[in-house]
Amino acid sequence: MDVATVVGIISGLSFIFIAMALGGGGLSIFLHIPSLMITVGGTLAATLINYPLHEIRGVLGTVRNAFAFEMHTPTAMIESLVSYATKARREGILTLESELETTKDPFLIQGVRLAIDGTAPELIKDILTTELSYVESRHSLGQGIFTMMGTYAPAFGMLGTLIGLISMLRSLTDPSQIGNGMATALITTFYGALMANLIFLPIAGKLKTRTRSEILVKEVIIEGILSIQSGDNPRIVEQKLKAFIAPKLRETVHTRLRT
Amino acid sequence: MDVATVVGIISGLSFIFIAMALGGGGLSIFLHIPSLMITVGGTLAATLINYPLHEIRGVLGTVRNAFAFEMHTPTAMIESLVSYATKARREGILTLESELETTKDPFLIQGVRLAIDGTAPELIKDILTTELSYVESRHSLGQGIFTMMGTYAPAFGMLGTLIGLISMLRSLTDPSQIGNGMATALITTFYGALMANLIFLPIAGKLKTRTRSEILVKEVIIEGILSIQSGDNPRIVEQKLKAFIAPKLRETVHTRLRT
Amino acid sequence: MDVATVVGIISGLSFIFIAMALGGGGLSIFLHIPSLMITVGGTLAATLINYPLHEIRGVLGTVRNAFAFEMHTPTAMIESLVSYATKARREGILTLESELETTKDPFLIQGVRLAIDGTAPELIKDILTTELSYVESRHSLGQGIFTMMGTYAPAFGMLGTLIGLISMLRSLTDPSQIGNGMATALITTFYGALMANLIFLPIAGKLKTRTRSEILVKEVIIEGILSIQSGDNPRIVEQKLKAFIAPKLRETVHTRLRT
Amino acid sequence: MDVATVVGIISGLSFIFIAMALGGGGLSIFLHIPSLMITVGGTLAATLINYPLHEIRGVLGTVRNAFAFEMHTPTAMIESLVSYATKARREGILTLESELETTKDPFLIQGVRLAIDGTAPELIKDILTTELSYVESRHSLGQGIFTMMGTYAPAFGMLGTLIGLISMLRSLTDPSQIGNGMATALITTFYGALMANLIFLPIAGKLKTRTRSEILVKEVIIEGILSIQSGDNPRIVEQKLKAFIAPKLRETVHTRLRT
């Protein structure tokens, strides 16, 4: 469960709601169903045109990523890989087969299996980096959809405001209604800006940092497996992999080498 | 037929029309032929200056792509290539000639033919990747034109509004006409924003995702043909090609190897 | 003569003029010499500061490119290169000397001459791609100047409007003059937006597509000359070069190989 | 202590406060707690959604970097490395062990130790450049958070203004309150723009230049260690390393070679 995302959305909405309540007119003046319809509906329609259906559907799974999330920790992965390296050095690389039962990372399993099968290092690197680059491009799609919705929402908010203004200005018989009309017209801009800046763009941002940390773990795996297969000393393996993480984090990596 | 594009445009326009109708003045107040003329005309004129005529003409075919569209499925292509690999291994690469009759993908046909002719692998890779990069650059042209129209449309919308405002302000004899004049002036901004955000930019976006999936299939073909020619085991071919697709999709690939 | 550029500018201006005429105040209210002066003058001044004098002067030649333009056709070039390849194969590469008299492309002549002189392939590639990259950077300069003018024009338009507004607001003795003052103030914004969106940015765009097609022809020439020098079969030369153009265009290439 | 950052913030705020005081209404009219709440609160909430909690916490350390800061001087590092080179040449690379006690740079220590251990040059380069690229990506995160806050602050400022305007327009019974209402509505935009342009964006900028100078020192170290290990003449080491700094700075590098 990603607390930051939940806390961010709830606290952000609270600040907005308090500001709306303090405005004096009460919260109800900010609720306008047709305005909601054009902003949300227009944004969804533009997104439907922009992306194939199956990619939009795939995004639902991505959103879940931004809320509930099993942390990808490079430190734990480094510990595993160094212990693999120790085992492979002492007992031979084939004994890693037994280690695969205790891990759930499909990328790690695939890599270790390739190494056990005696696949040529260049081919292992080729297969894993191809996979890595396509993981990256598939993930960037989810971010792309949210970024795009963060672009369309204010645009349709502005469109709604233009429609409201034109309607109001055309039927300008009662000057006392100008204020009311403009307020209604501005509500779509408000909806669009709110959705973009509190939902779409920040979630796109979180998906991006998620992808980055996932990619980092995968890069550690590739480097580790190639290093293990080439028969590197576990100490060298550890040194190579620690270069991927912050100096402060390095002290938290507890490999069997130190005990 | 790409349902998402059609549903998106129809639903998007519906939301807009409903919002216009609810405005109280009726739909007719949003129809203004001179405003339409300057926004559409100006956008087309700027596009004509921006792009050579034959490229703009080529875009018509590209638009069709965004509506009716034969899906490029990497999974089906992987299945074909793995079956080719099996056949080439058992009966020799020359027997792939007969398989070419059942496929329609010109890129695949060209690649297989090069392999059958015994062309050097580097040359095959050279020819196919050159073609790939030019496919990409030709496709990006179509997206570019739509993105550009999505930039010019709001600009000419704003130009129309400026013309309307200046005309109105200059002839400000009857204050009661201010509202009407401003409404008319704002209509071009509305047209420009609508065209950009519901038509031009989303279609540019869809063309982009289309190109990406088409490129992906072509990359799978190149990798597959080179792997087949080098005499790789069909299992290796399958493994290499599956790295290009999402883990979830991999289970949907049914190659003869598994039966 | 590039019809699209001319038709685009004329039709674009027509749409704008019609919209201005329909505004009711006549075309004359849109003519304001001081406003023209500040928008055009400011844009030119900023461009003068931004670019060295000799580069701005060189742009005049570039603009001509956007209007009158001898089309660079990769298909014709491919036909020539394939016929060169046939001749070089049959009668030796030295006989290409005679072909150089019928061509006018200095890049092609330079390349063929290098090949005839027996220059090492790497050196030929080195010299021609160096030239290619500097052609590209020199061309991008022209586009850069127009793009920059397309950025400065609206900025100086807005500056003019600010000057107009401040002047008007300071001397606000006669309220009936507000409308007139604001109209005059807005005219510079109008001029700036018009120049940017109908002239500067679209012409920058056309120069860009021109450069791209010119670069494409040069890439075809490099590939072709290297292929001819290495003694490739004309059929291979044709296949390599056709990878650079769209499948549809390939059928329009008529080489002697087919007759 | 980075004087520029402190002087910049204090003088910037002074200019703003003086301008506010000169406005005639006194400073107090610019203080509005609900407005502060929505701008600051909204920005923080969006940042919380956008970045994982532990990365936001890590930023506090980064901010300190922008204020108190031990200058990274490539010149001092070049002097050290040249003296190392001299020692390594005369007395053997193993004697560098004693030099490590007087330095505190962990990157330099790691590099020298790798060289002393006789690690293969490619592996040293591999480990150090991997580390360099991850230092860069970790630093860019801190800048990214500040840049993002510089984007969200004006957005939430505008959201607050929209809320204020809608509230005011809805309850437009007393026209004499319009001015007051609009002033309050504009305050959030003011807060957002102030935070973005005087705090978030400039600090993001300073973090960026800091990172760049830190990276430069690390690049000097990598080049220097590889050069020392390969047994280069100290003169060559000096020449190679001086290429990294400005010609003017080169004269300030005093290596023992010159004495």
Added chain:
Amino acid sequence: MDVATVVGIISGLSFIFIAMALGGGGLSIFLHIPSLMITVGGTLAATLINYPLHEIRGVLGTVRNAFAFEMHTPTAMIESLVSYATKARREGILTLESELETTKDPFLIQGVRLAIDGTAPELIKDILTTELSYVESRHSLGQGIFTMMGTYAPAFGMLGTLIGLISMLRSLTDPSQIGNGMATALITTFYGALMANLIFLPIAGKLKTRTRSEILVKEVIIEGILSIQSGDNPRIVEQKLKAFIAPKLRETVHTRLRT
């Protein structure tokens, strides 16, 4: 002396002043010391936070570059290098020592000296391109500061306008003062836009083109020295170097080879 920069600034300011004078209120209404203070002061403060002090100080030298400027002419450099090549071929590379006394370009001197010392070509290329890339990054810093000031100036202009508007709206007792108050508020926006578009951004642009032409000369030098050292025929040296300049300029290169 770069006439274009001076003429641009003077003519640009003239256009602006004439427009201000024609506004009817005289030039004096555009002078407002507090507005100037907040725009200039705020921009400088933000720049101080954004960049380390010594880098801002270094910019003064860079600005001078945009005004007084010794033209970097690749043609003259090509002539020198071809004459060096001729001399080196006839009398040996060591005789180039005497040529160094007549040149002032430190980059050329360094390169020739490296060649005379018999440094390995890869090392020469390595040292010179390292230097080239750091020249580029140091120069881009100067442009960066001006571009940043061009971003902060309009932002602080807008901040000043917000302060002015809020002050005015809060103390809205005398409606006849609205115009005056708004005029004063707008002056900061005017100052910010003027500084950005007539000073900061165009000068950043000129520094960029300067850097480009300086880099070009340095690339010519590297290519030339490597070519001379490898003992290339002066004709080949000339051909290689001329690829860096425009075809039209090539005819203006008068090397001794032609006489």
